[in-house]
Amino acid sequence: xxxxxxxxxxxxxxxxxxxxxxxxxxxxxxxxxxxxxxxxxxxxxxxxxxxxxxxxxxxxxxxxxxxxxxxxxxxxxxxxxxxxxxxxxxxxxxxxxxxxxxxxxxxxxxxxxxxxxxxxxxxxxxxxxxxxxxxxxxxxxxxxxxxxxxxxxxxxxxxxxxxxxxxxxxxxxxxxxxxxxxxxxxxxxxxxxxxxxxxxxxxxxxxxxxxxxxxxxxxxxxxxxxxxxxxxxxxxxxxxxxxxxxxxxxxxxxxxxxxxxxxxxxxxxxxxxxxxxxxxxxxxxxxxxxxxxxxxxxxxxxxxxxxxxxxxxxxxxxxxxxxxxxxxxxxxxxxxxxxxxxxxxxxxxxxxxxxxxxxxxxxxxxxxxxxxxxxxxxxxxxxxxxxxxxxxxxxxxxxxxx
Amino acid sequence: xxxxxxxxxxxxxxxxxxxxxxxxxxxxxxxxxxxxxxxxxxxxxxxxxxxxxxxxxxxxxxxxxxxxxxxxxxxxxxxxxxxxxxxxxxxxxxxxxxxxxxxxxxxxxxxxxxxxxxxxxxxxxxxxxxxxxxxxxxxxxxxxxxxxxxxxxxxxxxxxxxxxxxxxxxxxxxxxxxxxxxxxxxxxxxxxxxxxxxxxxxxxxxxxxxxxxxxxxxxxxxxxxxxxxxxxxxxxxxxxxxxxxxxxxxxxxxxxxxxxxxxxxx
Numbered sequence: 001x002x003x004x005x006x007x008x009x010x011x012x013x014x015x016x017x018x019x020x021x022x023x024x025x026x027x028x029x030x031x032x033x034x035x036x037x038x039x040x041x042x043x044x045x046x047x048x049x050x051x052x053x054x055x056x057x058x059x060x061x062x063x064x065x066x067x068x069x070x071x072x073x074x075x076x077x078x079x080x081x082x083x084x085x086x087x088x089x090x091x092x093x094x095x096x097x098x099x100x101x102x103x104x105x106x107x108x109x110x111x112x113x114x115x116x117x118x119x120x121x122x123x124x125x126x127x128x129x130x131x132x133x134x135x136x137x138x139x140x141x142x143x144x145x146x147x148x149x150x151x152x153x154x155x156x157x158x159x160x161x162x163x164x165x166x167x168x169x170x171x172x173x174x175x176x177x178x179x180x181x182x183x184x185x186x187x188x189x190x191x192x193x194x195x196x197x198x199x200x201x202x203x204x205x206x207x208x209x210x211x212x213x214x215x216x217x218x219x220x221x222x223x224x225x226x227x228x229x230x231x232x233x234x235x236x237x238x239x240x241x242x243x244x245x246x247x248x249x250x251x252x253x254x255x256x257x258x259x260x261x262x263x264x265x266x267x268x269x270x271x272x273x274x275x276x277x278x279x280x281x282x283x284x285x286x287x288x289x290x291x292x293x294x295x296x297x298x299x300x301x302x303x304x305x306x307x308x309x310x311x312x313x314x315x316x317x318x319x320x321x322x323x324x325x326x327x328x329x330x331x332x333x334x335x336x337x338x339x340x341x342x343x344x345x346x347x348x349x350x351x352x353x354x355x356x357x358x359x360x361x362x363x364x365x366x367x368x369x370x371x372x373x374x375x376x377x378x379x380x381x382x383x384x385x386x387x388x389x390x391x392x393x394x395x396x397x398x399x400x401x402x
Numbered sequence: 403x404x405x406x407x408x409x410x411x412x413x414x415x416x417x418x419x420x421x422x423x424x425x426x427x428x429x430x431x432x433x434x435x436x437x438x439x440x441x442x443x444x445x446x447x448x449x450x451x452x453x454x455x456x457x458x459x460x461x462x463x464x465x466x467x468x469x470x471x472x473x474x475x476x477x478x479x480x481x482x483x484x485x486x487x488x489x490x491x492x493x494x495x496x497x498x499x500x501x502x503x504x505x506x507x508x509x510x511x512x513x514x515x516x517x518x519x520x521x522x523x524x525x526x527x528x529x530x531x532x533x534x535x536x537x538x539x540x541x542x543x544x545x546x547x548x549x550x551x552x553x554x555x556x557x558x559x560x561x562x563x564x565x566x567x568x569x570x571x572x573x574x575x576x577x578x579x580x581x582x583x584x585x586x587x588x589x590x591x592x593x594x595x596x597x598x599x600x601x602x603x604x605x606x607x608x609x610x611x612x613x614x615x616x617x618x619x620x621x622x623x624x625x626x627x628x629x630x631x632x633x634x635x636x637x638x639x640x641x642x643x644x645x646x647x648x649x650x651x652x653x654x655x656x657x658x659x660x661x662x663x664x665x666x667x668x
Binding site: 049052054081082084085086088090092093094095109111158 | 529537543544
């Protein structure tokens with residue numbers, strides 16, 4: 001059994017009588033990226049600051065690498081802290097220092113390296129993070145994205161064992177967000193550090209996190225893999241990860257007819273950043289005209305209901321869009337050809353044709369749905385991939401209306 | 403709530419207030435001790451102390467000179483018109499020099515330093531606190547007291563006696579300008595009286611005061627800035643409140659400390 005590197009046991013913290021953390025139990029494993037998700041103001045940063053020792057719990061204990069944090073004093077505590085690094089939400093760069101001085105500060109203060117070694121290390125990190133010749137610029141002269149990268153360089157310059165990221169992509173545009181996530185994932189793989197990340201970037205965090213923990217109302221209500229999270233039926237989790245609040249139990253927004261190409265391109269960008277493949281699935285109601293010929297059939301609603309029912313069966317990271325009156329396209333990240341076929345088979349088992357067709361009475365008709373699957377690797381083109389999927393189209397589901 | 407506890411409430415509140423104040427004083431004392439000890443921790447923060455000495459000391463010289471010359475001139479004028487009534491205008495040099503060396507030099511230097519450097523220290527640390535820069539230092543295993551406060555304290559301990567000495571000398575020259583050049587006292591008598599009346603104990607006393615004031619200014623201003631987040635206001639307003647209270651408290655404490663030190667040194 002794997003031993004957790006960081007362990008929270010019953011950690012409670014209150015500020016001015018307001019309890020922020022209520023008996024937190026959490027385990028973080030070495031060499032993994034653990035992402036903590038949850039609503040804003042829910043105590044995620046407070047949780048992270050406890051790991052760093054910036055805050056002390058009112059009750060409960062935190063054990064790091066087998067050592068209870070509360071009992072560590074003096075040198076032992078400093079030794080432990082030196083294994084950690086922290087990237088702040090607002091970067092927390094020193095305004096009065098240049099970029100070079102900011103990045104060099106942690107290694108300079110430890111006093112173990114010569115000036116030329118420090119310079120080489122700092123410049124290496126700056127090159128790796130595409131920071132360019134900005135050594136002598138001050139943080140106030142940099143854009144938000146550049147500041148984040150300088151903060152990341154400063155966090156990584158000491159080659160830490162554990163890096164804590166407090167919302168590293170807040171305020172960045174989608175391209176920069178992807179690149180910061182990719183940098184974290186790449187460095188984590190390259191240097192093998194343990195990463196604890198706070199992020200609201202769903203579904204992006206599912207691509208590179210090995211473990212997800214969800215904090216809700218001061219408690220951890222879920223810990224597990226991103227896949228486990230997406231399969232969870234908890235309404236709180238669903239509300240959060242699908243990005244909407246549903247206090248009245250209303251249905252989610254219906255699937256829209258839209259530009260699936262832009263979703264495809266976004267997925268391509270993610271795939272290239274996170275080095276994962278994805279699958280395109282084309283689902284077609286082959287005999288829609290025949291179904292619409294039925295008197296009881298709810299003609300305009302068939303394709304919409306079809307898409308909505310399918311989406312209800314998909315993971316949060318999967319996208320579903322209407323591509324025509326009888327066609328639905330699915331983009332399934334982290335999915336190869338055989339896995340996509342398994343998804344289709346599962347859909348075939350769970351779909352209810354009569355409900356999709358909106359037919360109340362018994363009719364002599366048969367709904368036939370075909371599925372074409374294509375796996376995207378490397379440089380995929382939307383039209384070419386779609387053509388490829390349509391070529392492989394085969395009927396995967398048939399149902400007799402009566 | 404038990405109504406029988408109502409009569410006790412004012413006392414409870416008073417007790418809580420007293421405990422909170424004592425606790426804060428204790429924290430202040432620890433803040434000073436830790437900052438002071440860290441000046442001498444290895445490796446010595448020489449470069450940062452020199453940087454701060456330039457900021458606190460060198461950059462204050464012009465304002466200190468300006469204040470000192472006018473203070474000396476006013477002392478010269480007032481002293482002359484008071485002493486001339488008793489026919490003792492010859493001791494003007496001694497009156498100006500003793501006033502400056504014993505009291506006005508250290509006190510006015512301290513007050514000017516609070517306005518110029520103390521407020522800057524409180525604001526700088528306050529902004530660093532609210533923008534999490536102090537937390538960032540802790541996460542990098544850099545002691546914020548050693549990094550931020552000790553160099554300022556060391557620099558103030560070096561700068562304050564020097565600035566006080568400059569104030570005294572320039573103030574005496576100011577007195578000379580009004581007493582000798584404007585009002586016609588003999589120049590030789592002015593300086594001879596200074597030489598005969600000022601003793602080493604006066605100079606030492608002035609320097610002792612300046613050292614104590616240096617500690618008061620830096621620790622009060624840094625303590626207020628460092629703990630900006632604990633105040634009742636947040637963000638930019640929190641910084642402005644902590645800076646204002648740092649200046650006010652430091653100024654009052656300088657005057658209180660001056661009285662205590664004068665009582666002990668006389």
